[in-house]
Amino acid sequence: MRTKAFVMLCSTALLASACGGGGPKSDAAGGGLSDGKVVFGVLNDQSGAYSQLSGKNSIKAVELAIADYKEKYGDKAVVKEFGVETADHQNKPDVANAKAAELYDRKAVDVILDVPTSSAALKVADVAKEKKKLYFNISAATTDLTGKSCNKYTFHYAYDTYMLANGTGRNTTEEGKKNWYIVYPDYAFGQDMEKSFSAAVEAAGGKIVGRDAAPFPNTSGDFSTYLLKAPTLNPKPDVLGTMQAGAELVALVKQYNEFKLRDKGVGLAVGLMFLTDIHSLTPAALAGTTYTDAWYWNHDLTNRAFADRFKTAAGVRPTFAHAANYSAALQYLEAVQAAGTDGSDAVVKQLEGKTVEDVFLRNGKIRAEDHRVVHDAYLAQVKTPAEVTEEWDYVKILRTVPAADAFRTPSPDCKL
Amino acid sequence: MVNFLQHTFNGLVGGAFLALLALGLAVIFGMLRVVNFAHGAIYMLGAFGAYVLLTEVGLSFWWALLVMPIALALFGMALERLLVARLARLDPLYNFLLTFGLTLILQDAVKSRYGVQSSPYDAPAILSGTLDLGAFDFPAYRVFVLVMAVAVCVGVWWLLSRTRVGMVVRAATERPELSTALGIDVGRWVTPVFGFGIGLAGLAGVLAAPIRAVNPLMGADLIIVVFAVVVIGGLGSIFGSVAAGFAIGLVQAWVQALGEDWALLSQVLVFLVMAGVLLWRPAGLFGREEAPA
Known part of the structure; x- marks a missing residue:
C-alpha cells in the first residue's frame, strides 16, 4: 500500500513539474487603431x-x-x-x-x-x-x-546565430586554433548554433574533432563528462566551443576552470554571452575568453x-x-x-x-x-581581473567585424 | 582504459549529489510518509546560504559547510512543527502540495532578493588544484565531494543500524502503529528526523556551490531526477536510495561519454531505468513489497 502511494505521489510530482501552466488566453477584442x-x-x-x-x-x-x-x-x-x-x-x-x-x-x-x-x-x-x-x-x-x-x-x-559563429568561429580558427570540440545544448537554439559554428570553422580551414549534445535542460548542472573527454580526443582540440547560454554557461565555465583545461592546452570559445553572464562568473573565471558582441557599452x-x-x-x-x-x-x-x-x-x-x-x-x-x-559587430575579449578598473567594464573590443561581413546574405528561403 | 576509469570516477562524484539528496528524501518519507517536494529548494538554499555567508558575513566555505546544514535542519524542524505536522493525518497529497507550494515561495523569495542570474562562488583555495590519482589526475574538490558523501552515507548507516536512536527510527519507519503500541514514543522522533533529512539537502547544496551555477532555480530540475532515483532504489529504503544514486550517476556518466549519437538516451536514461524497474519490481530495487492491505 505504502509503495503504491509513494509511486503515485512521485508520478504526480513528475507530472506536476513536467507540465508548465497553460498561458492565459485572450479573446481578440477590437482595440481600434491608435489615432495620434x-x-x-x-x-x-x-x-x-x-x-x-x-x-x-x-x-x-x-x-x-x-x-x-x-x-x-x-x-x-x-x-x-x-x-x-x-x-x-x-x-x-x-x-x-x-x-x-x-x-x-x-x-x-x-x-x-x-x-x-x-x-x-x-x-x-x-x-x-x-x-x-x-x-x-x-x-x-x-x-x-x-x-x-x-x-x-x-x-x-x-x-543571430550566423553573426555569432561568423565572428567567434572564423576568427578563432584564423588565429590558428584549428581543431574544435563543440558542446551544445540539445534543443533548437543549440542545434542551430552548432551548425552555424561548424560551417564557420570549416570554412576558415578548421576542423571539428568532436561534438557532443548535452542534455537540455541539464538537470544535474554538470558538464564534467565533456570536460574529461576534451583532452583525450584525437587529435586533441585546440579549443572547446560551448554553445550553452545563461546558467548552463555559468556552470560549464566554472567546471572548465576546475578541470584546468586551459593548462592542458584546450582554450575556451563561447557562442553567446551577455554582459550579465560575465558579471555572474566574475571576469577572473573568463579572463582571455573571446566571443562576439553586438554592442558594448564602453x-x-x-x-x-x-x-x-x-x-x-x-x-x-x-x-x-x-x-x-x-x-x-x-x-x-x-x-x-x-x-x-x-x-x-x-x-x-x-x-x-x-x-x-x-x-x-x-x-x-x-x-x-x-x-x-x-x-557592425565586435570581436570581444574578457579582461583579466587586473585590467578591470570599473564595475561592469569587463571587456575589451579586439576588432570590429564590418556590417557587410557580419551577417549572412539574404536567404532564398525568405519570401516577404 | 584510463578514460573508462576517469569517467567511472566522475560518475561516482555525480552520483554523490544524487545519493545525498535521495538519502534525505528517503529518511523523511520513511518516518513521516511525506514526499518532500521542497527538497530541491532546500538544496538551492544550501548553495545560496554559502554564497550569502561568504559575501555578506565573510564566512568561508568551511564555515558554510558546518553552519548551513545545521541552520537548515533547524529551519526544517520549525517547518515540520508549524506546517507539515498539521497535515500529517490527512491524505499524503496534502503535504505534497504544501511542499510544492513552499518550493515556489522559497524560489521566488530568493529570486526577488538576488535575481535570477547565477552568483559567483569559488572552491576553497586548498581544493582548487588537481589530485594525482595514479592513472589520471582529477580536480581535488570533486574527490573531496566524493569522500564527504561516502562518509555521510556510512555515518547514517551506522546511526541507523548500530545505535538505539536508529533502532527506534527503523521500528517507527517500518511499523509505526506497532511501535507505538509497544510504548515507543514515535512522535518524539518525527521532528528531528525531518530536520535531519533537510540538513542533508542543505549539505548537498553547500557542496554544489563551488562547481555548479548558484541560482534560484538550481534545485528545480534536479529534484525530478532525485525522485526517480528514490523510486528506483525502493521507497523508504535508505540503502536503496544511496545505491541507486551512485548507480544512476555512474550510468549517466558512461552513456554521456559515448558521444553525440547517444545524447538522447543520456537525457531519458534515468526515466527509462525507472520505468523498467517499476515493471520488473514495483517496489523498487531494494524496496519491500508489502502484502495488500
Whole structure:
C-alpha cells in the first residue's frame, strides 16, 4: 500500500513539474487603431533565465528613446502621445503567442519589441503577420526569423546565430586554433548554433574533432563528462566551443576552470554571452575568453554617454539587448515621423532599405530583402581581473567585424 | 582504459549529489510518509546560504559547510512543527502540495532578493588544484565531494543500524502503529528526523556551490531526477536510495561519454531505468513489497 502511494505521489510530482501552466488566453477584442498615439509593447522574459539580459530594463530603454524623440522634434513631432505596454512571456511559445495577440488587439500596441527565446520569437512573428502589425525582434538568435519564417512586418534587429559563429568561429580558427570540440545544448537554439559554428570553422580551414549534445535542460548542472573527454580526443582540440547560454554557461565555465583545461592546452570559445553572464562568473573565471558582441557599452564615448543615462534610469549598465531595444524604438518613431502615420504598411515602406546611424546601429542598414538589420559587430575579449578598473567594464573590443561581413546574405528561403 | 576509469570516477562524484539528496528524501518519507517536494529548494538554499555567508558575513566555505546544514535542519524542524505536522493525518497529497507550494515561495523569495542570474562562488583555495590519482589526475574538490558523501552515507548507516536512536527510527519507519503500541514514543522522533533529512539537502547544496551555477532555480530540475532515483532504489529504503544514486550517476556518466549519437538516451536514461524497474519490481530495487492491505 505504502509503495503504491509513494509511486503515485512521485508520478504526480513528475507530472506536476513536467507540465508548465497553460498561458492565459485572450479573446481578440477590437482595440481600434491608435489615432495620434503610438503604443510600444515590450514582450519578454521578466522572471526567468533571460530576465537580466533584457527583461524590465528594456522598458527603461524604450522610455529613453521616447524622450529623445520628443526632444528632437519638439512641436514638429507627429507623435504627441505615447504608451508602453509590457508582458512576461516566461520563455514559453504558447504564452508568447497569446500575449502578443493581447498586446496588439486589446492594448492597442503598434509595435512589439524584444522577445527572447527563439521558439517564442517565431510564434510572435506569425502573430505580427496575421495582425499586420510591426514586430522588431531583438533578443532571439534564430536565423529563421529572416529565413523561412520571415514576413513583411517582422524585423530582426540585434544579432543571430550566423553573426555569432561568423565572428567567434572564423576568427578563432584564423588565429590558428584549428581543431574544435563543440558542446551544445540539445534543443533548437543549440542545434542551430552548432551548425552555424561548424560551417564557420570549416570554412576558415578548421576542423571539428568532436561534438557532443548535452542534455537540455541539464538537470544535474554538470558538464564534467565533456570536460574529461576534451583532452583525450584525437587529435586533441585546440579549443572547446560551448554553445550553452545563461546558467548552463555559468556552470560549464566554472567546471572548465576546475578541470584546468586551459593548462592542458584546450582554450575556451563561447557562442553567446551577455554582459550579465560575465558579471555572474566574475571576469577572473573568463579572463582571455573571446566571443562576439553586438554592442558594448564602453566601446566609445557615444555608447558610454548612453550607458550613463541608462544607469541613472535602471541602476545597471546596459547589455546589447537594452541598447538594441532603445534603437528599435527610436527608429520606429523616426519612420512614423517620416511617414506621417502609424499605419503599418506606410511605416514598413519607410524602414525598408534605410541606412541608419545611432548609438546601437553603426553602419546600420535595414535590408529590404529579408528585414535583417545589419550593423557592425565586435570581436570581444574578457579582461583579466587586473585590467578591470570599473564595475561592469569587463571587456575589451579586439576588432570590429564590418556590417557587410557580419551577417549572412539574404536567404532564398525568405519570401516577404 | 584510463578514460573508462576517469569517467567511472566522475560518475561516482555525480552520483554523490544524487545519493545525498535521495538519502534525505528517503529518511523523511520513511518516518513521516511525506514526499518532500521542497527538497530541491532546500538544496538551492544550501548553495545560496554559502554564497550569502561568504559575501555578506565573510564566512568561508568551511564555515558554510558546518553552519548551513545545521541552520537548515533547524529551519526544517520549525517547518515540520508549524506546517507539515498539521497535515500529517490527512491524505499524503496534502503535504505534497504544501511542499510544492513552499518550493515556489522559497524560489521566488530568493529570486526577488538576488535575481535570477547565477552568483559567483569559488572552491576553497586548498581544493582548487588537481589530485594525482595514479592513472589520471582529477580536480581535488570533486574527490573531496566524493569522500564527504561516502562518509555521510556510512555515518547514517551506522546511526541507523548500530545505535538505539536508529533502532527506534527503523521500528517507527517500518511499523509505526506497532511501535507505538509497544510504548515507543514515535512522535518524539518525527521532528528531528525531518530536520535531519533537510540538513542533508542543505549539505548537498553547500557542496554544489563551488562547481555548479548558484541560482534560484538550481534545485528545480534536479529534484525530478532525485525522485526517480528514490523510486528506483525502493521507497523508504535508505540503502536503496544511496545505491541507486551512485548507480544512476555512474550510468549517466558512461552513456554521456559515448558521444553525440547517444545524447538522447543520456537525457531519458534515468526515466527509462525507472520505468523498467517499476515493471520488473514495483517496489523498487531494494524496496519491500508489502502484502495488500
